[in-house]
């Protein structure tokens with residue numbers, strides 16, 4: 001979905017240790033910039049810049065104030081913004097003319113299935129529940145408990161509309177047979193609940209004042 005990044009500027013919001021940016025720089029990105037609150041980064045190479053900061057308002061991150069990017073990524077990080085709608089509006093305004101945002105989010109049905117299993121409730125009850133829920137992250141750090149604000153697909157899609165973005169493409173990745181063979185434990189987990197993450201390619205809606 002990201003396509004060829006040769007010569008492009010890329011901003012990864014919530015970039016983790018920054019290794020994806022190093023890969024994009026090695027594939028030809030002109031500038032690969034990452035922002036993450038944790039600050040535990042790999043050593044940045046040429047064309048890679050890693051900044052410890054909050055993704056909630058990227059326009060005030062030191063060094064980013066006047067910059068524009070061809071690609072802005074929120075890969076499993078959007079939900080950490082203090083105000084996700086504001087974070088997305090700010091990111092939209094930091095795009096170049098032909099730029100787009102690539103955003104991935106956990107499919108909310110997956111949380112509903114997991115909570116229904118844990119709580120002995122129904123998937124419908126959990127999907128539409130508005131109560132915050134907490135869990136320990138299996139793959140990341142089992143000493144950390146994450147508390148989430150639940151959301152439905154409508155909530156997510158309406159946030160994109162409210163941020164002045166349209167969805168050019170949506171993909172729900174599923175493990176290939178080859179990947180399933182290489183990572184059987186992950187396949188067992190993913191296939192049990194059928195749903196994982198959902199990826200959106202988002203472009204700014206034309207502003208009314210841009211029309212002739």
Ligand SMILES: C[S@@+](CC[C@H](N)C(=O)[O-])C[C@H]1O[C@@H](n2cnc3c(N)ncnc32)[C@H](O)[C@@H]1O
Pocket residue numbers: 013014015016017035036037038053054055056074075076077080081082
């Ligand atoms: C689930 S990880 C995803 C990391 C990476 N994007 C990936 O796809 O592998 C979420 C990341 O968001 C970062 N994060 C959480 N809250 C943040 C915030 N307010 N500002 C910036 N980064 C944040 C975490 O430190 C973590 O690296």
